[in-house]
Amino acid sequence: MEFGLSNDQSLLQNQVARFLKEKVPLDLVRAVAEGRQTDRIIWSELTELGLPGIMIDESLGGLGLGLLDASIIAERLGYGVTPSPFLTSAIIAPTVLQLSKQREDILSKIVTGETRVGIAFNQAIRPAHESGFEIKNGKLDGSLLFAIDSDADYYLVADSDKTIYLIDRNSAGLESIPLSTVEKTRSSAELKFSQVEGDKISDDPDIFDKAWNAGLVGLAADNLGAAQCALDQAVNYANQREQFNRVIASFQAVKHMCAEMAAQLEPCRAMVWYAAHAFSDIPEESTMMASHTKAHLSEVGQFVTRTSTEVHGGMGFTDLVGLHYWFKRCGFNRQALGSPELLRDRAAIAQDLVP
Amino acid sequence: MDLSFGPRYEDFRSEVRQFIQEHGSKSPQAGNSGSKKAMAWQTLLIENGYAARTIPKDYGGYGGSPDIIESRIIAEEFSKKQISTGLGGQGISMLVPVLLEMGSEAQKKQFVGPTIRGEMLWCQGYSEPGAGSDLASLSTKAVIDGDDWVINGQKIWTSTAHLADWIFCLVRTEPTKPKHQGISFLLFKMNTPGIEIRPLVDMTGDANFNEVFFTDVRVPKDQIVGERGQGWMVANAILGHERGSLAPPDAAQSRLNGVIKLMEEKNFAGEKVIDNPVFRDRLMKIQGRILAMKCNDLRLLSAKINKNQDTQLASMIVKLQGTELRHELESLAIDVMGELGLAYGDNPYIKGGGSWQYQYMYYLGLIIGGGTSQIQKNIISERGLGMPREPKIERKD
Known part of the structure; x- marks a missing residue:
């Protein structure tokens, strides 16, 4: 029994984390966000790591890995608020085209970074x-x-x-x-x-639902990373900022906000892993888990990015600190592919609880 | 990722199932701990290794080697058939592990066997009126007089004190030392002269706890676990043991299934609460959170087996999240029942024996007991996130 990331998965995640830290700093994110730069430069760098083809079959030049592997990449992209078409081109499109056995030409071109879907x-x-x-x-x-x-x-x-x-x-x-x-x-x-x-x-609704599920897990993973980074920033800031002759991290009001963020966020890590695992290995739970996981991560992501902003005080509200990129990243993830309410309803339907 | 336990363990699972099929009918109802049936069941469980599994034979246990997966499978199978996993209580769940680790050979021989067989019931004397969250400031004192400790002071929140044969108790023995180094861990009989027990009725209407008063209580001086002044270390070992067990996600899931059943019942107008989208969304929200905690639990189990993940934070948050979540879940059931959710005691219209009402209140108690939510948040932020402690205020005395 082993419920966790394999050594290879941890290595891959660390490699991507280092890469993003070095190549896609907040300055570059900001340049893309402000329209001074496009995400194409980032996507071509990620292509060198083979990431667009992470879920694409090896016969087409991809890495032939699963949704869990893609999710741990999505988590890092969320952590760095990295602009990229990873969710659509590397997770959803390959799921649709491989399940329907269509358009291998496009899959090959996703691998090489020539095409994005x-x-x-x-x-x-x-x-x-x-x-x-x-x-x-x-x-x-x-x-x-x-x-x-x-x-x-x-x-x-x-x-x-x-x-x-x-x-x-x-x-x-x-x-x-x-x-x-x-x-x-x-x-x-x-x-x-x-x-x-x-x-x-x-025209097989099942294929659509599977692609939807894969997308939901990818969004949940992105939110996990984004919220984790917002929490890390809150703790770092609180440990440095001084008021009343002490770091604000020594005030219980601030500590308890951080503890509450951690308490809600930490179980989400295992939940994303499980949902990704269920997608490939426990199909009967896949729709329920993917829906619940994205809905739950949306709630937690909103809470964490909002609370992290509060821990930063007025600076959290400024463009200068840039915390709003994480807040908005989670805001996008919350609505994309279904709001939490809609997805909880879908989870209820998957359990036959809706008339 | 591999969520299966493998063929060796599936064989073990079949053995457990076989046992349950053969003997399950002898299982007592939950909460029936004092009965002859419960004691006989406990003996049978120990003989077959389903209770006291890893406790050495010399001390009355089954003598199996520790195996997290086997323990898990036993718990899963017994819970599936709603079969009692044997006696619980603070003696078995908290004192025995400590004695095995820190007790003298004589103490292990004297106490472990009778305790696990249910012949010796224990209570825990930790909290005091003036020492709650700040437990280490406790002031019940013990001084040596001849061959005895002489104890004076008061304990509170002492569950089962009125039933217990013995108490394991924290007392201040070294008043001049810093507070954490001045405490000792003593064991003594509850029928010792000078002990008075007063029941403490709580909001459920039951006396789940007691106050215990000590006036010149004389205890032989060798009835100490560890050395003088080491009591805090001993106590912390047990508290760590207690926290995780206050809010198991499997129990929350089975309660959730109960709420779903409640919501699927038709009222006199032929309507079901589950068809109301507002209620359904509340249910689904809680289900999502329970699933997150179940996945977290799976991760903790895997980390224990494979020892390859840092899960310090993941385990620290279980008590805080689990008790708050459970309280919300019980609260949903009350709202589902509406005014029927007020029914209590001998009310003839009561549903489910009033367990929702009871647990709704009881879990408010558990949010506070075993380290309040606020203390949990201090622990999470300080030990989990590396944030500094609140600056200390000088002692008044």
């Missing part, structure tokens, strides 16, 4: 806004809001029946318009379809 799943998940597409004359008409990754070369889009289409960004009739959001380390877009040619990838 965005997603727009919210019509299938539940539209919180007036958007959606339908098929007319065998082609896509309509629009989708908040597609993830405005810089993608392809998009996987899903309709209300969980049928998935692959759209080439350069297709005639497709307009992709970047949408500003509070989160600047990952990009969103509106996709407008006017008789756009779509490549039907899958």
